[in-house]
Amino acid sequence: MNRAMRDSDGPVVAQAFYEHLFSHEILDSNAVAFALDHAVTTLREQGAGPERWATFIHIGA
Amino acid sequence: MLSRATLKAKTLPLKDVAILLVAEENAYKAAHLPRLPYVASESHRIASCARQGTGVSNVTIMSGNTIASEVSHSMASSNVVHLACHGVQDGSNALSSGFCLSDQRLSISDIMELNIENGFLAFLSACETAKGDHKQPDQTVHLVSAMLFAGFSNVIATMW
Numbered sequence: 001m002n003r004a005m006r007d008s009d010g011p012v013v014a015q016a017f018y019e020h021l022f023s024h025e026i027l028d029s030n031a032v033a034f035a036l037d038h039a040v041t042t043l044r045e046q047g048a049g050p051e052r053w054a055t056f057i058h059i060g061a
Numbered sequence: 062m063l064s065r066a067t068l069k070a071k072t073l074p075l076k077d078v079a080i081l082l083v084a085e086e087n088a089y090k091a092a093h094l095p096r097l098p099y100v101a102s103e104s105h106r107i108a109s110c111a112r113q114g115t116g117v118s119n120v121t122i123m124s125g126n127t128i129a130s131e132v133s134h135s136m137a138s139s140n141v142v143h144l145a146c147h148g149v150q151d152g153s154n155a156l157s158s159g160f161c162l163s164d165q166r167l168s169i170s171d172i173m174e175l176n177i178e179n180g181f182l183a184f185l186s187a188c189e190t191a192k193g194d195h196k197q198p199d200q201t202v203h204l205v206s207a208m209l210f211a212g213f214s215n216v217i218a219t220m221w
Contacts, residue, residue, distance in 0.1 A: 005221070024075065036217055
């Protein structure tokens with residue numbers, strides 16, 4: 001198992017995350033958590049295994 | 062410190078977003094880390110997301126030849142920070158864990174000195190940003206806690 005976040009996953013996760021985040025007019029912590037869920041789901045739908053998508057976490061409120 | 066982070070305003074209107082995008086493809090030489098060919102496109106994709114009629118107008122990109130002191134200075138005036146670079150959790154000295162920029166590490170000790178008034182979100186798109194310390198598993202000294210202490214109320218990170 002590759003023990004690191006994959007470089008090429010960065011743009012995929014980031015784009016899905018910010019597209020979702022910026023679709024809100026006012027950002028709050030819920031928006032952040034849902035945007036990350038959307039980004040991780042996008043990565044999973046592209047066939048990435050858990051060693052790639054499960055590393056991303058949201059901390060804070 | 063953590064209570065200070067949670068006391069902050071928990072909402073941020075999109076028009077007030079000041080986003081800082083940091084991308085460093087080549088970590089400083091002594092780090093001996095491989096090139097990251099995708100980080101520059103990562104920050105450009107985020108910038109185009111922001112510019113596509115979302116109302117986010119304050120976008121700063123620092124891509125390549127990033128200097129730790131300049132990055133921390135720009136961080137202080139941003140409320141959303143996205144870091145795409147190498148991250149290292151230092152097993153022997155957790156406080157020197159950090160982001161590998163072009164000149165040196167932007168370490169936890171550097172970040173903890175920042176006081177980011179309006180920090181809302183930090184996205185740490187780097188390795189090992191929430192890994193923690195083997196020797197002190199109950200003392201979560203990692204880049205996420207450093208960003209929370211600095212004043213960002215939401216942090217996205219990677220566990221490996």
